[in-house]
Amino acid sequence: MDHARPITRAWVIHPEIDGANRARDPALALEEAVALAHALPDIDVVGADTVRLRKPDAGRLFGKGKLEELHQAMEAAEVELVLVDGPVTPVQQRNLEKAWGVKLLDRTGLILEIFSDRAATREGVLQVEMAALSYQRTRLVRAWTHLERQRGGLGFVGGPGETQIEADRRAIDDQLVRLRRQLEKVAKTRTLHRAARAKVPFPVVALVGYTNAGKSTLFNRLTGADVMAKDMLFATLDPTMRRVNLPEGGPEVILSDTVGFISDLPTELVAAFRATLEEVLSADLICHVRDISHPETVSQSRDVATILESLGVSDKTPQIEIWNKIDRLPEDARAAAVTQAARQEDVIAISAISGQGLSDLISAIGDKLSDVTHLTEVHLRFAEGRKRAWLFEKELVEAETQTEDGFDLTVRWTARQEARFRAL
Known part of the structure; x- marks a missing residue:
């Protein structure tokens, strides 16, 4: 039973490395890391720190003094799991786990845990499994001491009590080959589905955006579908598609909700989720949903543009930029945002929660698709x-x-x- 799953007490650390040319505000980076941690089930974040490092220690990441200071704080808070918002080498991971007596996941490990918890379709599960194996392979057969969980969903995540993975590289490679074959089969049937859908006389509209920008809420609003729209990072992992008759005489379209993008997404995960974003490549129109109330909305928008480019989305695909969550802005800022959006081409300011601006969005989608x-x-x-x-x-x-x-x-x-x- 789900409610019987034990709660894991976790501590989040965002290492801020001097001279690492970070454009992001460390406090906001830590906030995002904590939100990531909350996206895992059964996690209770009991502490969070930004730790400034002049130079990361090759063996333990942190210097002696910091290491001891953190250890005492964690011991007092009875921490069982430490989440480091950045890359941690296998050696550092082993030494930190030993020094602190905890389990430790770096950013990639954490995102993998979330992905494996969320993947719903056959393809999603295979993608995650492959990403996890490639990651594990770089860990040089380190035992993955995982969060124990009842969900025995993936081969590499043991059931309760099973913390060791005794797999050498060859076994991992064999498994990767097998998974790749299964994935090709799944991808083939997806291509068939897509070919069948090409015969459906409806244009495809893909919603993309930084994670937590409000895509799923907007999707639900437009389709009346009940897609998981929690205020949580990565709430959607598999492309969800619905046939929608856009209201107010808008066209009939297929609306596709995609996984949220995130900055510094580990490379092995970008590759693994390319297929999850395939729908975007074949879309007739891309709607980029932005959380306009977020302090880093501009850099989030740049991250989304970069990922779309790396996926190979054509410049020719028409796009609409949606400034969502205007309801969260103070009244004068909200009015300014609406005016500013109205002055720009292909920008619509809305609130998916209150419905403000939705009719403008629907007619903009209709106009964009009229030539497709x-x-x-x-x-x-x-x-x-x-x-x-x-x-x-x-x-x-x-x-x-x-x-x-x-x-x-x-x-x-x-x-x-x-x-x-x-x-x-």
């Missing part, structure tokens, strides 16, 4: 000659075959042209 074309298979009976003539006159027909009772046509058109045709 899609393929549809159309069957016309012999008696529908007028409709057939109209399609040829507008040069919309890509292929045609005659059948016993009429014609099967492949038509490429915009949503507006299709609506006009249906009204004939």
Whole structure:
């Protein structure tokens, strides 16, 4: 039973390294790390620190004095798990666990734990498993002393009491090969699904954004779907797709909600989640949702742009920028944001919670999609000659075959042209 799972007392440390050219505010970085920790089930964050380091110690990350000071604080708080918001080498990890008598996860390990807890689809589970194995491989067969959890979801996360993984590199490599094969199979069926969907005459609109920007709340608002929309980092991991008739005469679209992006996402995870973001690559329109009330909204926006670029999203794909959470701004700042957004092309200020600005967003989506074309298979009976003539006159027909009772046509058109045709 879930409620019987033990609560793990955790301490979060954000190492601030001198001269590491950090554009981010250390206090906000620590806040994000704590939010990450809260995204794991059964974690009670009992302490959090930013630790300034002139130079990281090769063996233990922290200097002697700091090490002892932290140890005393953790002992007093009965800490069982330490989360370090940054990379920790296998040697540092082993030495710190020994010195403090705790389990330790670095940023990659923590994100992997969250991913493995959240992945819902077959593909998501395989992705996480592969990412975890590649990470583990770099740990040189270190025993992964994990958070014990009832969920025996992944092969590498042992059940309760099972803390050792005795796997050498060859075993890991064999497993990786096997997983890659399974993933290819899954990806193939996904391609088939996508091909089937290409025949569906609806454009795909993908919601992207920094984690916690409010994408899932907006998705739910537009679709009436109950996607997990907790105020929590990484609440969505698998692309969720819904067919939506946009209100107020907007077009019918397929709306896709994607995993939240995050700064400094470890490289092995970016690779692992490329397929999770495949939907974005085939989208007809990308809606970039920003939390405009966040103090670092500008750098978050840059992070999202960088990840989209690294995924290979084309410049040609139309985009709308959505300034969400205006309800969290003080009244004068809110009015200023709405005015500023209105002055810019393809920027809409909204509150997914209160609904403010949603009708502007819907009409913006409609406008953007009015020029996007899609393929549809159309069957016309012999008696529908007028409709057939109209399609040829507008040069919309890509292929045609005659059948016993009429014609099967492949038509490429915009949503507006299709609506006009249906009204004939």
